[in-house]
Amino acid sequence: MDDLDRAIVVATQEGLPLSLRPYDDVARSVGLEPADVINRMEKMLKSGVIRRNGVVPNHYALGYKANGMTVWDVPDDQISALGRRVGALDFVSHCYHRPRHLPDWPYNLFCMVHGRDHESVEKHTRQILMILGDAARDHRILYSTRILKKSGLRLVA
Amino acid sequence: MDELDKKMIDGFQRGVPLVERPYAAIAEKLGVSEDEVIEALKVLKENGALSRVGAVFKPNTVGHSTLAAMAVEPDRLEDVAAVVSNFDAVNHNYEREHRLNLWFVVTATDSQGVQQVIEDIEHMTGIKVLNLPMLEDYHLDLGFDLQWN
Missing domain, CATH: 3.30.70.3460 (Alpha-Beta Plaits)
Structure with missing residues (x-):
């Protein structure tokens, strides 16, 4: 990643213009030719910097109003293998290892589950529990009760 | 939400080709016109069903x-x-x-x-x-x- 790649990320993080030739606009804003922007993005896609390219639905607007952050206390020496299995589930939108803060916060695996209602979030949580088995020493579902702010990633270069 | 909308959301969350006219590429696969795709995406974006169209970056790539x-x-x-x-x-x-x-x-x-x-x-x-x-x-x-x- 060089400065031009970073400029492309900044220019496209809020989405592509819905115009006939959207990369022309991106190219103009970063001072490259459209073909160069596309080549660089192709490389970022191959290297994994870009995970996917396509439409990004808003779960909430599409009826997935229950958003449960499930948090798990699993042994550190098993978290990578277990995390990868849970992270592959299609109802999990984020799955991260994060630090514990004892004694306030014993959980080290965070898996965001989206559902149309609490019942479906709970069903999905049980599916995660089946995968984790005895490794899940404790877990919680933290539902969001209010969205106080939500905007796309907005970094300036 | 009509059939075109659903097809776009189901079929194009990834794999939209990085080409100069990406909406034409979607249109071709769905057998509709490029204008129809752009128009439908604009409506979906305006009514909030889509956050955006474009690349999803790995976390902490920039910043x-x-x-x-x-x-x-x-x-x-x-x-x-x-x-x-x-x-x-x-x-x-x-x-x-x-x-x-x-x-x-x-x-x-x-x-x-x-x-x-x-x-x-x-x-x-x-x-x-x-x-x-x-x-x-x-x-x-x-x-x-x-x-x-």
Whole structure:
């Protein structure tokens, strides 16, 4: 990643213009030719910097109003293998290892589950529990009760 | 939400080719015109069904971010949430059901910028902020499998 790649990320993080030739606009804003922007993005896609390219639905607007952050206390020496299995589930939108803060916060695996209602979030949580088995020493579902702010990633270069 | 909308959301969360006319590529696969695709995407974006169209970047590719949590007394929640949301560096802020009831994401160009925002929030509110940065990412991001009903 060089400065031009970073400029492309900044220019496209809020989405592509819905115009006939959207990369022309991106190219103009970063001072490259459209073909160069596309080549660089192709490389970022191959290297994994870009995970996917396509439409990004808003779960909430599409009826997935229950958003449960499930948090798990699993042994550190098993978290990578277990995390990868849970992270592959299609109802999990984020799955991260994060630090514990004892004694306030014993959980080290965070898996965001989206559902149309609490019942479906709970069903999905049980599916995660089946995968984790005895490794899940404790877990919680933290539902969001209010969205106080939500905007796309907005970094300036 | 008509059939074209559903087909676009189901079929094009990934794999939209990086070409000069991406909407023409979608249109060709769906057997509709490029204008129809662009028009439908505009409507979906306006009514909020789509956040955006484009690349989804790996976290912390450009800049740094962290998840942060605070335990706020209920009668102070409005005020503290407003202080937190007022930072441009905070792009998500949720109230959640737990003693730690305010959860937000801080994003800045580097880790020092993130740390500074956390310290500013602690200073302004007098409440400790739990910093929970990502240590490892396990999510295989293939898009979201929506169940239409």
